Amino acid sequence: MSPTQILFWSLSVLALFSAIMMVASKNPIHSVLWLIAVFFSISGHYILLNAQFLAIVNLIVYAGAIMVLFLFVIMLMNLNADTEPQKNKWLKIAGVIAGGALLLVFVAALKNADLKNQIAQVNGGNIGLISNLGLSLFHDYVIPFEISSILFLSAMVGAVVIGKRE
Amino acid sequence: MNAIIFSALWGVILMLAGVFIKNKTSIRYLAIIGAALLILADVFELYHPETPIFHIDARNMLSFNVFGLEMNAIAFISTLLYFLLSSKDIEKVGSNVAEYFALIFFVLCGVAIVTSYSNLLMLFLGIEILSIPLFILTGSSKKNLKSNEASLKYFLMGAFSTGILLLGIAFLYGASKNGSFLIEDIGAGKNTPSPLMITGILLLAFSLSFKVSAAPFHFWTPDVYDGSPTVFTSFMATVVKGAAFVAFIRIFSNAFGDLQSKWELIIAIITASTLIIGNVTAVFQQSVKRMLAYSSIAQVGFMLFSILGLKFINTAQEGIALYITAYSLATVGLFAVLTKMNDHSLEGFNGLAKKQPLIAATSTVFLLSLAGIPLTAGFFAKYYMISAVMQLGKFYWLIILSLVCAAISVYYYFRIIQAMYFKEGAGTEVQFSELSPTFEALLVLVSAAIIVLGIKPDLLTNWLNLIYF
Numbered sequence: 001m002s003p004t005q006i007l008f009w010s011l012s013v014l015a016l017f018s019a020i021m022m023v024a025s026k027n028p029i030h031s032v033l034w035l036i037a038v039f040f041s042i043s044g045h046y047i048l049l050n051a052q053f054l055a056i057v058n059l060i061v062y063a064g065a066i067m068v069l070f071l072f073v074i075m076l077m078n079l080n081a082d083t084e085p086q087k088n089k090w091l092k093i094a095g096v097i098a099g100g101a102l103l104l105v106f107v108a109a110l111k112n113a114d115l116k117n118q119i120a121q122v123n124g125g126n127i128g129l130i131s132n133l134g135l136s137l138f139h140d141y142v143i144p145f146e147i148s149s150i151l152f153l154s155a156m157v158g159a160v161v162i163g164k165r166e
Numbered sequence: 167m168n169a170i171i172f173s174a175l176w177g178v179i180l181m182l183a184g185v186f187i188k189n190k191t192s193i194r195y196l197a198i199i200g201a202a203l204l205i206l207a208d209v210f211e212l213y214h215p216e217t218p219i220f221h222i223d224a225r226n227m228l229s230f231n232v233f234g235l236e237m238n239a240i241a242f243i244s245t246l247l248y249f250l251l252s253s254k255d256i257e258k259v260g261s262n263v264a265e266y267f268a269l270i271f272f273v274l275c276g277v278a279i280v281t282s283y284s285n286l287l288m289l290f291l292g293i294e295i296l297s298i299p300l301f302i303l304t305g306s307s308k309k310n311l312k313s314n315e316a317s318l319k320y321f322l323m324g325a326f327s328t329g330i331l332l333l334g335i336a337f338l339y340g341a342s343k344n345g346s347f348l349i350e351d352i353g354a355g356k357n358t359p360s361p362l363m364i365t366g367i368l369l370l371a372f373s374l375s376f377k378v379s380a381a382p383f384h385f386w387t388p389d390v391y392d393g394s395p396t397v398f399t400s401f402m403a404t405v406v407k408g409a410a411f412v413a414f415i416r417i418f419s420n421a422f423g424d425l426q427s428k429w430e431l432i433i434a435i436i437t438a439s440t441l442i443i444g445n446v447t448a449v450f451q452q453s454v455k456r457m458l459a460y461s462s463i464a465q466v467g468f469m470l471f472s473i474l475g476l477k478f479i480n481t482a483q484e485g486i487a488l489y490i491t492a493y494s495l496a497t498v499g500l501f502a503v504l505t506k507m508n509d510h511s512l513e514g515f516n517g518l519a520k521k522q523p524l525i526a527a528t529s530t531v532f533l534l535s536l537a538g539i540p541l542t543a544g545f546f547a548k549y550y551m552i553s554a555v556m557q558l559g560k561f562y563w564l565i566i567l568s569l570v571c572a573a574i575s576v577y578y579y580f581r582i583i584q585a586m587y588f589k590e591g592a593g594t595e596v597q598f599s600e601l602s603p604t605f606e607a608l609l610v611l612v613s614a615a616i617i618v619l620g621i622k623p624d625l626l627t628n629w630l631n632l633i634y635f
Contacts, residue, residue: 113361154272158302
């Protein structure tokens with residue numbers, strides 16, 4: 001096993017483990033901290049794909065800014081393990097059945113997938129470098145880039161409408 | 167392209183108008199003018215595809231065809247009618263009138279995107295632009311607890327279904343040959359799809375079923391439609407639902423058309439459960455608003471027939487265009503009446519025919535059209551849908567089931583007609599907040615349009631076969 005592969009597998013294990021812990025932990029603060037761990041391991045994957053810009057942006061925006069906001073909200077609302085609402089037993093059973101059904105569908109669809117020859121291009125390729133990213137963003141993908149501004153504008157208008165005092 | 171840019175621009179204009187214009191009536195007129203200009207811009211592009219006002223190289227992100235542009239036109243015309251009928255009630259929802267209109271124009275921008283995308287990225291953006299303003303409009307009645315609950319529910323469920331959509335897009339990207347988001351590249355010429363692709367198709371079908379509120383992904387619909395202010399329910403149930411349906415059809419015909427044998431059974435099951443759940447649950451509703459929410463689920467069951475019949479693309483497209491038109495006209499009209507009423511329960515309609523004969527007559531036309539009675543547009547809409555599946559030569563059980571469900575729907579639609587004509591009203595109480603002669607004239611116009619389309623549906627379907635000279 002080459003060092004790249006060792007890195008890839010350990011990062012994947014870390015990402016999956018943190019994601020499961022994020023869902024499973026009772027304390028919301030712990031959930032947020034595990035989510036930050038997920039973002040860090042995914043940024044590691046980006047670096048393996050030679051996409052440094054995405055890796056850094058992922059860290060700054062998600063692990064940095066958004067998670068800090070999450071923590072603020074949780075601390076302001078004073079949530080902890082005790083305020084976790086007790087869920088109905090039947091609700092839990094229904095959730096398990098629904099989730100299990102989705103898992104069954106996925107396993108049935110993906111059990112024949114042959115991905116051995118289609119692994120990601122690690123440690124090579126230069127599509128993730130910032131100059132190439134900028135070129136393709138403002139050339140091939142300029143329409144989605146501009147149109148997403150409408151999405152953000154409507155979200156901003158909405159935030160003001162919801163937040164403004166009547 | 168005209169419609170996308172124009173609706174976004176007009177949304178910005180209305181947003182800024184909120185700062186400079188304090189008079190609510192002028193803002194309302196500004197919105198009505200905008201909707202009319204939007205129709206003109208769209209129809210102009212339809213007839214002059216080479217020289218639209220805004221000529222932009224979309225780099226394979228968007229492609230405009232007759233079907234998409236005409237579905238745009240239908241959505242914009244319904245919006246204009248909706249503005250003319252109910253815009254006064256939008257003023258009453260809250261103090262941010264200009265912003266509500268701006269958000270509606272942003273939704274229209276989303277409509278124009280989902281009718282013309284040719285790239286999965288644009289599908290995602292279009293669906294998001296379609297839904298995010300709606301989350302806000304749902305919660306716009308801030309003092310009303312039900313409205314707040316509906317908004318939060320819609321937002322959480324909508325975000326979840328968007329996540330499923332994105333996961334599906336990621337699978338399809340992985341399944342495409344050289345990593346491409348273009349919908350033509352995904353399924354063309356593949357008779358044996360890879361497992362990744364089947365998973366992608368499944369996830370996309372789930373997510374889009376959620377957006378059009380097909381069972382078993384419909385649970386948000388009654389609560390959201392019931393909780394949000396009635397004016398915005400009307401918009402959500404007509405324009406937005408129709409546009410989401412066009413997105414559904416576009417991806418299933420352009421990307422997955424060759425694989426129909428792989429997914430048709432699952433769509434048939436979704437169709438059957440939508441028909442049964444929508445119609446049977448609607449029977450038990452006491453509130454007319456909630457009943458219309460369930461009836462909108464039931465109508466989606468019929469619209470889903472067009473996806474099964476996609477092999478015969480002409481019948482399917484003609485059918486869905488007619489269905490969306492008939493359904494939008496009738497629903498916009500019915501909700502406009504409902505918005506003006508003080509009592510939304512079935513008893514509120516008691517004895518309406520004696521006090522307001524005109525309103526009762528037009529409402530009857532809308533209800534007959536929704537039930538699919540001949541001589542109304544709803545009849546031919548259902549006829550086209552069923553004939554699209556009949557041509558397929560399979561799923562006869564589904565056709566029989568749909569006929570049974572149509573019969574059930576007659577029961578709950580006729581209950582309102584019965585209340586209006588054969589029951590005594592409670593006496594002197596006022597049933598309507600305010601009615602103007604223009605409002606009544608517009609209702610007559612809408613019901614006349616429904617009857618004309620019911621007699622000559624080819625007025626609309628021939629338009630779809632428009633050939634450029």
